[in-house]
Amino acid sequence: MKVIELIIDETMELSGIDAISIVESPAIEENWVALNKQQPNEFKFAEVSKEKRIIMGALLVPEKQTYRRDEEEGEYMIWFSKDTIRQCMEMFFKNGNQSNATFEHMESITGLTMVESWIVEDEKIDKSNLYNLGAKVGTWMGTIKVDNDVIWNDFIKTGLVKGFSIEGYFADKALTPLSKQKTEDKEVEKEIEAGLELLEIKSLFDNYGR
Numbered sequence: 030m031k032v033i034e035l036i037i038d039e040t041m042e043l044s045g046i047d048a049i050s051i052v053e054s055p056a057i058e059e060n061w062v063a064l065n066k067q068q069p070n071e072f073k074f075a076e077v078s079k080e081k082r083i084i085m086g087a088l089l090v091p092e093k094q095t096y097r098r099d100e101e102e103g104e105y106m107i108w109f110s111k112d113t114i115r116q117c118m119e120m121f122f123k124n125g126n127q128s129n130a131t132f133e134h135m136e137s138i139t140g141l142t143m144v145e146s147w148i149v150e151d152e153k154i155d156k157s158n159l160y161n162l163g164a165k166v167g168t169w170m171g172t173i174k175v176d177n178d179v180i181w182n183d184f185i186k187t188g189l190v191k192g193f194s195i196e197g198y199f200a201d202k203a204l205t206p207l208s209k210q211k212t213e214d215k216e217v218e219k220e221i222e223a224g225l226e227l228l229e230i231k232s233l234f235d236n237y238g239r
Contacts, residue, residue: 032094032106037116038200045120046197048129049088049143049173051180055192056095057087062160082175083144084185085160088193089114091167111167115148117197118169122146130173132180134196140177146170 038044062085091114094106109117121127130141149155149168157164164170171193175181184190 030104030106031102032108033102034113034202035107035109035199036113036202037120044198044200045124046117046195047121047124047126048131048137048196049141049171050131050134050194050196051084051141051184051190052133052192052194053190055086056194057090057093057192062086062162082181083172084175085145085157085162085170085172086193087157087162087164088169088171088195089117090165111148114167114169117195118146118148131196132184133190134194138177138180140175140180142174142176143171144174145172 089109091111092108094108096104097107098104127143127146128139128141130138132138147156147170149157149164149166149170152158152164152166155164155170157168157170162170173193175185
């Protein structure tokens with residue numbers, strides 16, 4: 030199976046990440062944590078029982094091969110280098126996209142804003158360790174404030190969505206055949222199951238209106 034390294038081509042007008050999507054099955058297989066203002070046995074004041082409505086998770090993990098399949102390319106793997114991931118993060122904010130969000134790559138949604146963003150420099154002392162996320166060096170981490178009641182109450186708190194996925198435009202740097210690597214049948218089955226689940230989630234989302 031071929032492996033494609035994705036890069037940002039600054040000569041392309043639309044190159045880079047333009048939105049973050051909240052999804053049921055994150056392509057990078059990294060989940061998030063939802064942060065509340067009140068921790069167990071701490072801060073007994075009544076006003077701190079209100080939720081912060083903040084979610085934290087990995088947006089891109091360096092050199093992690095992710096399975097993809099489409100009509101044009103067939104089956105293949107994609108990955109990002111540490112340098113490209115840092116470039117993605119920087120361009121994301123330079124272009125003012127921190128409030129661009131979608132639901133399962135299908136619906137544009139409002140009320141989600143990235144309020145914190147960083148590249149993991151040290152696995153042992155990184156902030157993500159406080160929440161047992163185990164992010165590796167070079168990972169792009171982010172925290173997003175959720176001011177959308179429907180998204181927070183019906184999808185995040187219920188666990189219907191579990192992580193982040195990126196949306197953007199990238200160029201291919203190289204194609205490398207992996208002669209010894211084969212896609213297992215269970216990967217295809219997972220794609221089908223995920224598609225059926227997305228249809229169920231979209232139906233639930235549509236009941237609330239856009």
